[in-house]
Amino acid sequence: MDRIPILRMGEFLLVTIQVDMHDQLAVSLQDDLTAKIVKTGAKGVLIDISALEMVDSFIGRMIANISSMSSVLDAHTVVVGMQPAVAITLVELGLSLRGVTTALSVDRGMHLLRRAMGGEEAADVRGQE
């Protein structure tokens, strides 16, 4: 049974979804990620979904949930590289991922995380919208 790897980069956790998500994979990712955040005390999580071409309502909800859960565990969460088709699907499903920061690429996502860690500049403007 394959799992999505969660990589640790300093104080951040990096999740890159490179395969087509199926329901079981999403559920195990949810378990793994929450466990890993608690274990490592990570302050930032970057979820790269640029390879995700298609989402159904379940996967869409799982992405929203996983991001919210990391936020609840006091880790800044950035979802990066969402494809247009996926964005449109999520909007049509009514999932607007409120409270989750988004970025166009991994590079920019890391930049946002570092800035959020920086302190006084606090969360990105977008995070509050």
Next chain:
Amino acid sequence: MAIVQSQIADILKKYEDDLVAEWVRELKASGSGKESRISETELFAQAKEFISLLQKAAQGDGQNTNGPEWRAITNFLSEVSKSRVMQGFASDETATFIFSFKKPLFARLRTEFGHDADALADETWLTTELLDKMGLLTVRAFQRAREEVINRQQEELLELSTPVVKLWSGILALPMIGTLDSARTQIVMESLLQSIVETGSETAIIDITGVPTVDTLVAQHLLKTVTAIRLMGADCIISGVRPQIAQTIVHLGVDLQGVTTKATLADALAIALKRSGFVITRDAVAKRS
């Protein structure tokens, strides 16, 4: 019936050349050839072809114009109608093409059946019915051709009215013109999101100066687009909000959920530049002059 029918075919064959000549004369008299939209030779060729096709078709079942014998003439008429649409003829002018054939044909029927009033009446009725059907067919084809033109224009308009322009590196703008319906929003959203991915732009400005009215549906479409852009990790600014539109949005109770809105595209560009860290300064020399 079948015997009577075949006589139309015979008459058409017998007087073919005379009929063509007279018909073209008739058409010219009614004005079809006068304007230079269609040449006499073309009119002549069309008349000749129609008569020969009608003659072939009339040899078969005269009552059922949906039959296989009539396919050739139906196709021919729809082609003629299509070319008439392109040449800018009105629907009545196109129908007159067929109806003006009655006069020369009835004249021939009279010379053939002049001595027999019953036969003449029968023949005339059948011929009228036939030609009326042909005429209606022409009008229908004419209308269909016109609708095709309208549909094509609508599609072109849809594509033309959603250009995504690059204002600055990392700043895209989409000037929206016309009413926003679901189909258009879909196209706008797709092309804008695609451009964001391609150019890696962090800010998108949607300018609604050209949108005449904003109702709850339009506002909802706008919000969907804004949310999708945010999900992709870019920022969205709505600009060109006219005073009436601002009033309408508030009266409708539409919650713009913290979306940045600006009155003009210039304001939107200024804030977008500021967010990406650009500073605009004016040259000291230019300031003095």
